[in-house]
């Protein structure tokens with residue numbers, strides 16, 4: 001059957017290998033498998049969230065509250081914005097989809113970093129838009145500006161901190177870049193890991209309220225999948241001026257967030273102390289990775305996230321190393337499909353990280 005020709009240029013998104021698959025393919029028992037491949041919070045979510053979700057179990061037969069007022073009110077108060085400056089998505093992924101699809105079309109251009117989140121390109125190509133990429137591995141605002149002038153893209157994606165490299169854009173230089181962009185270009189600031197960056201270095205922290213009070217062409221994205229430990233619940237959000245939100249709402253299917261997910265996200269916001277403890281532990285454990293890499297002569301990309309990317313020396317092939325680790329039940333992310341000879345490792349618990357060092361040691 002012949003489908004839309006735009007599909008011919010799209011490669012399906014490759015998610016981190018699920019534990020279930022490794023069980024089946026390698027016959028390893030699930031308790032012997034460590035997954036450090038999808039930037040999940042190794043400590044899970046707040047115990048209060050678990051309790052709240054259990055107490056809602058009888059509401060599974062009800063359609064969700066499609067106004068999402070409880071979650072919107074909680075998010076609005078966290079960020080000092082109005083609830084009508086929010087849109088909630090099934091993961092922030094869905095908000096990226098709404099935004100790119102609402103703005104880009106066949107013939108328009110979408111500008112992004114050379115190495116960045118794979119879904120941006122997929123959503124752009126779905127509407128026949130052309131993707132333009134910078135050449136530096138890290139976001140370089142001068143390069144972005146030169147390409148903006150040359151191509152006049154309809155959408156610009158800034159991923160800070162960036163997945164899969166972990167680096168973050170200096171907030172001031174990002175703001176002065178956005179100041180120079182015409183108001184008909186939509187700038188998407190993907191802050192999936194912003195909680196980590198804000199903790200580690202305030203000069204990397206982007207404040208969504210400040211962003212939307214200054215600019216009428218920007219949307220900030222956040223998610224409950226990373227620091228809040230709710231990847232399986234699929235809740236993310238976009239923050240922008242009300243007129244942008246109104247347009248994006250036209251892209252939204254009804255009831256896109258489940259009853260249990262709405263409850264989980266709302267209650268997660270009541271336990272910021274849990275998130276903070278996880279972030280403290282994350283950066284404490286990250287130091288062990290940095291130490292390990294240096295002792296092996298491996299470059300360290302300074303990370304503002306819950307993962308670390310280790311570029312490997314030429315003679316070590318990242319796909320092979322990821323494969324060898326997989327056979328032993330250790331799932332990490334090979335970045336060869338991003339054009340990097342590198343592996344990306346989510347910072348796990350102390351014992352998960354011990355296991356990683358033990359297994360990777362003989363391979364390097």
Ligand SMILES: *Cc1c(COP(=O)(O)O)cnc(C)c1O
Nearest residue numbers: 091092093117163192223225236
């Ligand atoms: C994980 C991630 C997202 C979205 O995750 P959701 O689970 O869909 O909320 C968005 N952007 C980046 C850069 C990510 O790493």
